[in-house]
Amino acid sequence: xxxxxxxxxxxxxxxxxxxxxxxxxxxxxxxxxxxxxxxxxxxxxxxxxxxxxxxxxxxxxxxxxxxxxxxxxxxxxxxxxxxxxxxxxxxxxxxxxxxxxxxxxxxxxxxxxxxxxxxxxxxxxxxxxxxxxxxxxxxxxxxxxxxxxxxxxxxxxxxxxxxxxxxxxxxxxxxxxxxxxxxxxxxxxxxxxxxxxxxxxxxxxxxxxxxxxxxxxxxxxxxxxxxxxxxxxxxxxxxxxxxxxxxxxxxxxxxxxxxxxxxxxxxxxxxxxxxxxxxxxxxxxxxxxxxxxxxxxxxxxxxxxxxxxxxxxxxxxxxxxxxxxxxxxxxxxxxxxxxxxxxxxxxxxxxxxxxxxxxxxxxxxxxxxxxxxxxxxxxxxxxxxxxxxxxxxxxxxxxxxxxxxxxxxxxxxxxxxxxxxxxx
Ligand code: AMP
Ligand code: GLY
Numbered sequence: 001x002x003x004x005x006x007x008x009x010x011x012x013x014x015x016x017x018x019x020x021x022x023x024x025x026x027x028x029x030x031x032x033x034x035x036x037x038x039x040x041x042x043x044x045x046x047x048x049x050x051x052x053x054x055x056x057x058x059x060x061x062x063x064x065x066x067x068x069x070x071x072x073x074x075x076x077x078x079x080x081x082x083x084x085x086x087x088x089x090x091x092x093x094x095x096x097x098x099x100x101x102x103x104x105x106x107x108x109x110x111x112x113x114x115x116x117x118x119x120x121x122x123x124x125x126x127x128x129x130x131x132x133x134x135x136x137x138x139x140x141x142x143x144x145x146x147x148x149x150x151x152x153x154x155x156x157x158x159x160x161x162x163x164x165x166x167x168x169x170x171x172x173x174x175x176x177x178x179x180x181x182x183x184x185x186x187x188x189x190x191x192x193x194x195x196x197x198x199x200x201x202x203x204x205x206x207x208x209x210x211x212x213x214x215x216x217x218x219x220x221x222x223x224x225x226x227x228x229x230x231x232x233x234x235x236x237x238x239x240x241x242x243x244x245x246x247x248x249x250x251x252x253x254x255x256x257x258x259x260x261x262x263x264x265x266x267x268x269x270x271x272x273x274x275x276x277x278x279x280x281x282x283x284x285x286x287x288x289x290x291x292x293x294x295x296x297x298x299x300x301x302x303x304x305x306x307x308x309x310x311x312x313x314x315x316x317x318x319x320x321x322x323x324x325x326x327x328x329x330x331x332x333x334x335x336x337x338x339x340x341x342x343x344x345x346x347x348x349x350x351x352x353x354x355x356x357x358x359x360x361x362x363x364x365x366x367x368x369x370x371x372x373x374x375x376x377x378x379x380x381x382x383x384x385x386x387x388x389x390x391x392x393x394x395x396x397x398x399x400x401x402x403x404x405x406x407x408x409x410x411x412x413x414x415x416x417x418x419x420x421x422x423x424x
Contacts, residue, residue: 002027003305004061005041006054006078007069008034010332010365010383011290015067015304016041017363018297022305031057035374036364036382051076058087065090067308068266071147071287075101079266090308092286096257096264100286103183104145110281113256115249117281118186118273126170129182133162136184144169145181153224155187190275191419192282193237194230194292197250197270198307200316201263204250205307208299208323209237210292211419216339218415225339226380229416230295231329233391236420245272245279253284265311294363294383295330299323329394330385331402331416332365336409338379344368346376346407354401359387359394362401376407384412391422 003019005012005028013036020028020040031054033043044061047053054073058066066082068074068091077094091097098105104122111117121136122145123129133140142165144152152169156162162184169182192214196207210232216222237245249270257264269285269292297304301322310319335342348367351374355362363385366378384402388394395417402412 001025001064001305002029002061004044004058004063004066005030005069006046006048006066006073008032008037008048009069009290009378010363010380011288011293012069013037013363013365013383014294014297015069015288017361018300018304019067022303024303024305024309029061029063034364034377035367035369036362038369048073051078051081054078055081055085058082059085062087064088065305065309065312067091069287071097071100071285074286075147088309088312090266090312092264092266093262095262096266097286098262099253099257099264099268099284101147102145103143103283104181106284107183109253109256109260113252115252115256115281116278118188120183120185122181122183124181126166129166129170129184130163132184133159133166136186139187141185141187142166142169143183143185145183188273188275188280188282190273193272193274193279194289195245195250195270195272196289196292196296197246197268198311198316198321199250199254199264199266199268200311200314201254201258201265202314203317204246204254204268205316205321206242206246206250207296207321208232208234209242210289210295211236212289212292213413213416218413223339225334227289227291227332228334228413229329229331230289230291231327231391231394231417231420232295232299233327233420233422234325235422241279245270249279249281290365291330291332291383294361294385295328298328298361298385298387299326324387326387326389327391327394328385328387329391329398329417330363330383331398331412332380333382333384333402333405333407333410333412335366335376335379335381336411342379343409344375344377345370346409348374348376348381348405348407350404350406353404354384357397357401359397360401361385381407381410391417391420
C-alpha cells in the first residue's frame with residue numbers, strides 16, 4: 001500500500017520510519033517532509049496551512065492511507081474532506097479534534113463526562129475573565145482557547161500577572177478570530193505524564209507511558225517549548241494506575257465523543273498531571289505527540305500500518321499492539337535562541353557516526369539540504385533517540401550519540417529522565 005504522511009517534524013520522521021518498515025507498505029510519500037525524511041520517503045511540497053493545497057496533494061497522490069501528523073490540518077477539517085472524497089485517513093474529524101483545538105470545549109466536555117480535570121472558568125471578554133479571576137486561588141493558570149503551539153499557557157503567581165496575561169491574550173494575535181475566549185484554571189502540582197492512546201472510536205489501545213520535558217532549561221526552568229526531550233519506561237506507571245487512567249479518562253472520553261455524535265478516531269493524547277488527588281487531565285491532543293512519538297515508535301514491535309489501518313476500519317480490538325520491553329529516550333538538539341528567534345542554515349555534522357551507535361535512531365525535526373550540505377532549518381533540529389533495557393542505558397546511548405553531533409549554537413537539556421523515580 002501507498003501511505004501519505006502530512007507534516008514536517010520529528011514526529012513525522014518517526015511515523016515515516018515506522019511505516020517504511022511495514023510489510024504492508026510499498027511506498028511512503030511525505031508532504032512536505034524534511035531533509036531527514038527524504039532518505040525514507042518521496043517528498044511532496046505542500047502548504048500545511050492551506051486545506052485546498054493539502055487536498056490537491058492527496059488527490060494527486062491517491063494514497064491507500066493518509067496519516068495526519070500536526071493539529072492544524074485536523075482543525076481545518078482535512079480528515080472530513082478526505083473521507084468525503086473516499087480517501088482513507090487516520091485522524092479525527094474537525095469536530096472531534098475540538099478536544100485539542102478548543103480548550104473551552106475540552107473543559108466543558110470533561111465536566112459533562114465526569115473526567116477528572118482542574119477547576120476552570122471560560123471567559124469570552126477581558127472583563128468577564130477579570131471577574132472570574134477572583135474565584136481562583138494563586139497560582140492560577142491562564143490559557144488561550146485555541147491552538148497556540150504551547151505559547152498560550154501562562155502560570156501566574158499574582159493577580160496582576162494574571163490580569164496582564166488576560167489583557168495580553170485579548171489584545172494579541174493568539175486568540176482565534178472566530179471565538180475569542182480564555183480559560184482560567186486551578187493550578188495543579190505533580191508529575192506530568194503523556195498518556196497516548198490509539199482509538200477507532202470504540203476501543204482504545206494505550207501506548208507506553210512517557211514524560212515530556214516542556215521547559216527550555218535544565219531543572220524545568222525557562223520558557224515553555226514544544227518539548228525538549230522525552231523518555232518512556234514500563235515502570236513509570238503501575239498496571240492498576242494505567243488501567244484506571246484507561247477506564248476513567250481515555251475510554252470515558254472516547255465513549256463521550258461517540259455519545260455526543262462526534263466519534264473520535266485517531267490518537268487521543270491525554271496530557272495528565274499525577275496529583276495527590278489522582279490523575280487529572282491538563283489537556284487533550286488529537287494527534288501523536290512530538291517528541292513522544294519518536295521515543296514511543298522505536299519501542300513498537302507491531303506493524304504500524306496495520307494498526308493505523310485497523311483504527312480507520314474500526315477493527316482495533318482485533319489488532320493488539322506489541323511493545324519492546326525496557327526503555328527509550330529522545331533528547332532534542334535545538335537551535336541557539338529557541339524557543340525565541342533562532343538562526344537557520346547552520347551546518348550539521350557527525351550524524352553518521354551518531355546513527356551507527358547501538359540502539360540509536362536519529363529523527364530530524366528541522367533540517368534542510370543546502371547545496372549538498374545538511375543544515376539547520378528549525379528551532380528543534382534533531383531528536384536523538386535511543387532504546388535501552390533500562391532508562392539509564394537508553395539515556396546513556398542518546399547522550400553519547402549527541403556528543404558526536406555538532407552545529408553552531410546547538411543546545412540540549414542534559415537532565416532528560418532525571419525526574420524518573422528510577423533516579424530518586
Ligand atoms: P497545556 O497546553 O494545557 O498542556 O499546558 C502546557 C503546560 O502548562 C503543561 O504541560 C503544564 O506544564 C502547564 N500547565 C497547564 N495547565 C496547568 C495546570 N492547571 N496546573 C499546572 N500546570 C499547568
Ligand atoms: N510534546 C507535547 C505535544 O506534542 O503537544
